[in-house]
Amino acid sequence: MRVLSLMGCLIMLAACGPSDEVSTSEAEPPKDESVAFASTYSPYPSTPTIIENATLLTGDGGRIDGGTIVLVDGKIDYVGEGSPAETPEGAVVIDAAGKYVTPGIIDIHSHLGVYPSPATDSTADGNEIGSPNTAEVWAEHSVWPQDPGFSRALAGGVTSLQILPGSANLFGGRTVTLKNVPARTVQGMKFPGAPYGFKMACGENPKRVYRDKGLFTRMGNMAGYRAAWIKAAAYKKKWDAFNEEMQSNKDDEEAPDPPDRDLELESLAGVLSDDILLNMHCYRADEMAQIIDLAQEFDYKITSFHHATEAYKIADLLAENDICAAVWADWWGFKLEAYDTIRENAALVHAQEGGCAIIHSDSEFDIQRLNQEAAKAMSDGNRIGLDITEEQAMAWITLNPAKAMGIDEQTGSLVAGKMADVVVWNRNPFSVYAQSEKVFVDGALLYDRNDPARVPQSDFELGQDLEGAGQ
Amino acid sequence: MRTDPSGRLFWLFLCVLLSPSIALANSVAIMNGTVHTVTDAGVIEDGDVLIEGDIISGVGGNLRPIGDPQIIDAEGKVVTPGFFSALTSIGLEEISIDSEANDTRPDWEFPLSAALDGTLGFNPRSTVIPVTRVAGVTRAFVTPIPAANVFGGQGFVADMSGTDNSVTKPWAAQIASAGSGGAYLAGNTRLGAWAILTEHLDRARLFAADPTAYRRDEREQRFSLSDIQALAPVINNEQLLLIGAHRADDLRRVIALKAEYQVDVAVFGGAEAWRVAQELAEAAIPVILNPLQNLPSNFESLGSTLENAARLNAAGAVIAFYDSEIGFTHNARLLPQLAGNAVANGLPYEAAMAAVTRNPAEIFGVGDMLGSLAPEKLADVVVWDGDPFEVTSRPEMVIIAGKIMPLDTRQTKLRDRYRDLTRGDLPPAYRR
Numbered sequence: 001m002r003v004l005s006l007m008g009c010l011i012m013l014a015a016c017g018p019s020d021e022v023s024t025s026e027a028e029p030p031k032d033e034s035v036a037f038a039s040t041y042s043p044y045p046s047t048p049t050i051i052e053n054a055t056l057l058t059g060d061g062g063r064i065d066g067g068t069i070v071l072v073d074g075k076i077d078y079v080g081e082g083s084p085a086e087t088p089e090g091a092v093v094i095d096a097a098g099k100y101v102t103p104g105i106i107d108i109h110s111h112l113g114v115y116p117s118p119a120t121d122s123t124a125d126g127n128e129i130g131s132p133n134t135a136e137v138w139a140e141h142s143v144w145p146q147d148p149g150f151s152r153a154l155a156g157g158v159t160s161l162q163i164l165p166g167s168a169n170l171f172g173g174r175t176v177t178l179k180n181v182p183a184r185t186v187q188g189m190k191f192p193g194a195p196y197g198f199k200m201a202c203g204e205n206p207k208r209v210y211r212d213k214g215l216f217t218r219m220g221n222m223a224g225y226r227a228a229w230i231k232a233a234a235y236k237k238k239w240d241a242f243n244e245e246m247q248s249n250k251d252d253e254e255a256p257d258p259p260d261r262d263l264e265l266e267s268l269a270g271v272l273s274d275d276i277l278l279n280m281h282c283y284r285a286d287e288m289a290q291i292i293d294l295a296q297e298f299d300y301k302i303t304s305f306h307h308a309t310e311a312y313k314i315a316d317l318l319a320e321n322d323i324c325a326a327v328w329a330d331w332w333g334f335k336l337e338a339y340d341t342i343r344e345n346a347a348l349v350h351a352q353e354g355g356c357a358i359i360h361s362d363s364e365f366d367i368q369r370l371n372q373e374a375a376k377a378m379s380d381g382n383r384i385g386l387d388i389t390e391e392q393a394m395a396w397i398t399l400n401p402a403k404a405m406g407i408d409e410q411t412g413s414l415v416a417g418k419m420a421d422v423v424v425w426n427r428n429p430f431s432v433y434a435q436s437e438k439v440f441v442d443g444a445l446l447y448d449r450n451d452p453a454r455v456p457q458s459d460f461e462l463g464q465d466l467e468g469a470g471q
Numbered sequence: 472m473r474t475d476p477s478g479r480l481f482w483l484f485l486c487v488l489l490s491p492s493i494a495l496a497n498s499v500a501i502m503n504g505t506v507h508t509v510t511d512a513g514v515i516e517d518g519d520v521l522i523e524g525d526i527i528s529g530v531g532g533n534l535r536p537i538g539d540p541q542i543i544d545a546e547g548k549v550v551t552p553g554f555f556s557a558l559t560s561i562g563l564e565e566i567s568i569d570s571e572a573n574d575t576r577p578d579w580e581f582p583l584s585a586a587l588d589g590t591l592g593f594n595p596r597s598t599v600i601p602v603t604r605v606a607g608v609t610r611a612f613v614t615p616i617p618a619a620n621v622f623g624g625q626g627f628v629a630d631m632s633g634t635d636n637s638v639t640k641p642w643a644a645q646i647a648s649a650g651s652g653g654a655y656l657a658g659n660t661r662l663g664a665w666a667i668l669t670e671h672l673d674r675a676r677l678f679a680a681d682p683t684a685y686r687r688d689e690r691e692q693r694f695s696l697s698d699i700q701a702l703a704p705v706i707n708n709e710q711l712l713l714i715g716a717h718r719a720d721d722l723r724r725v726i727a728l729k730a731e732y733q734v735d736v737a738v739f740g741g742a743e744a745w746r747v748a749q750e751l752a753e754a755a756i757p758v759i760l761n762p763l764q765n766l767p768s769n770f771e772s773l774g775s776t777l778e779n780a781a782r783l784n785a786a787g788a789v790i791a792f793y794d795s796e797i798g799f800t801h802n803a804r805l806l807p808q809l810a811g812n813a814v815a816n817g818l819p820y821e822a823a824m825a826a827v828t829r830n831p832a833e834i835f836g837v838g839d840m841l842g843s844l845a846p847e848k849l850a851d852v853v854v855w856d857g858d859p860f861e862v863t864s865r866p867e868m869v870i871i872a873g874k875i876m877p878l879d880t881r882q883t884k885l886r887d888r889y890r891d892l893t894r895g896d897l898p899p900a901y902r903r
Contacts, residue, residue: 117766118773148767204568313899316892332882333599333801335568342886352892365763365796372808372862379863384890432811432862464773 037140039190041179043074043442048088051424054096059103059398059413063391069101071420074443079414100429102394103413104159104421104441107367108326108401109306109360113163113186114139116147117364127166128173132210132224136263137173139163143186146458149364154180154447154456156368157423157436160191162405164199167281168209170224172199174267175279177405181441182456195406198271202282202291203337222290229298232268239269277303277406283337285313292321304404306360309341315352324356324404325349329373346396347381347388358404359396370397375430390430497873498523500536501854504545509552509829509843520550522850525873530844543868545854551824552844553609553851553871557759557831558739558793559803561603561611562593562629567800576618579656585645585671586697587624589615595637599801601880604631606804607859607866609851610639612835614646621653621667622646625701628835632871643835644711645702650721650740651771665724672732675702711735711835717742718771726754737834740795742772745779748786757789757834762813764795780826781817791831811860823860
């Protein structure tokens, strides 16, 4: 499990060896005492389910017409044409003729829970804007699990999502990856085994927000990053040395004193050791190129550029560096660095050899309709002759974000053995009229449009005079 | 020769210029499409739309074009009136966050409010305009945003041609915020918002009754005369008052306000309008809403639902759509997607079509010339390559007042410049 790799062990000051490796394919991972704020999520009970006669868009570019998918014990048990050799006992059979089945939708960029509804001063917990570097904060410590936005996103088919801190800071803090499951605590939503992510931001926001704190320009932004990475590298070196010493330490020897912990540098060092995946908020092509060079200077990996409204200008550079572009279909103009968006942005990134396109929401509204956003981006690409199929575009909101979030071994495509995160759509999800009918998370039916008993309602909404609302 | 324009020669010249027999007027015949007339004629399969000059000369099946028009084969295509954005600031803001490129609102301490005239900030060369029109939106109600007090000033109807004369109807409506939006601008309480709103209307009534006496009365000096004067058309029922409100009880107060002041009122926002649908319909108060609003975004919109549009329509209320979120101006072009989602949530298709064409035209007082495909109307016509509401459909042809619009924009030029990333003999800057 990536999060438990070297730095994680050191952070918790626990001597941990290979025996602590937890298989992420476990349905119910034991709570990991060596990790702070560990996931306590475990799948809800499920009935074996056979969904047949469906069009399957498998998320990895595959399409099966007249397909069958079988969900057993929270896992995908079978995916294919026709019927499986064995059918599980007591299975519910859903005839999905005329319907579509896809992996649960994944949003790599959400602020649900940290900027929840209702949006008030007392709920705005998404950005610790006191300083350009707040690498020490963790988004999960702000997530309000009762945000009604989670259930709306579930109705939109979203089963996994990454919650990020806001983009005021150069270093915004750690992200958290959640399963979209109603829970009393954020620990009860945390995606078991998901690596941590980290949020950084380029461009206009930091220089606007920190004008009064001596940060005025993009070159100031760059200097701020570099100064912090220099410190983080030194911090990592100290801990690496300590760890090495611990490894070679004999039982009869006195254990060496660990270096002092620094939460800010700990997260940055996690990025440098590839344990924490870097999400880089950046709009302009030239700035993304600067950030790619910055990552080379300090030898770390950028997993994805977020917003990346000019990704199409450097689609080749992104592909060469194995960086995904997580973009909107068509948002633009709200600030100058978002002026050059084109509707074909995602499609042109996708069309690049080795390109990785992701459609993200950054919105409590658009997260409910990522299928429509992908449909728009696909159709605009096809109008310039890119020949993008629906099954390919489905990857933009399933397997590609799963890869960029480091959870693609567990979810993101309809493959036997993966988590049964599955959506049944009443029609082709690339239509504006499509609606999810059923959403399974780890095989459990957590949303059913036709069964009010399977539509979650947050504590906040319970008992309000909402008869007929909340849909 | 006399140069007096009332002279006979002048009128003779004008008649010659406007005569349809002279081939100056362009003429277009859109043939064999699925034509959504948004009139009693409904949808005409294999329908034709004939355009002479800037107006529609015929709509029907098997029409015979007169003269030698440009023939557009619309077989397999869908033909609709140009879509009409009911609330946006297109042309008033190029870059939302950049105050130098945003004229939508004054600072909060600015002394004037209702007097602000949106047309004075309108830039028909904004890049937002072509981006909007190529998506099938040909007209918009463009408005300033209340920021100095509950009144925001006067919005106008404009076409999306990007030409110098693109204001269709100046001063079409005065905009005001009630509810928590208004509260924010009035002492942080909706009590303040209603007090300021009604006080201004009371003053405007006094002013309208006797402007000279009002100007002389020193007690009135504490109000800006320009603001009060600007509200006279509202109080005289000559200009629409557009009030932002979400909560059901706020909407009831809007209904009461209309009855008390006998003014023409429409609502925007209206998250809980479905709860007051019957009353709004009976009071003939149209609702401009965001069909995607389904979250309790704040305490006045707890009753938000995706079925708002469907329920209002079922109760007989007139509805139109806008994007209340980040797409307010730059993605006003996504009107078809809003309509499609309203349909997916129960709004009859033709009602959704009216909500993006005829209804906003009628709300803003230009329904006699826009909003549907009928003879004598201005020829705002869009030919779509599929169901207009579908997220995978796009316009193939956009006609504004009879003129076929170019389909390129700054965005398509950027796309074409970077479509091919190979180095080439010259940098991308030489591709245009």
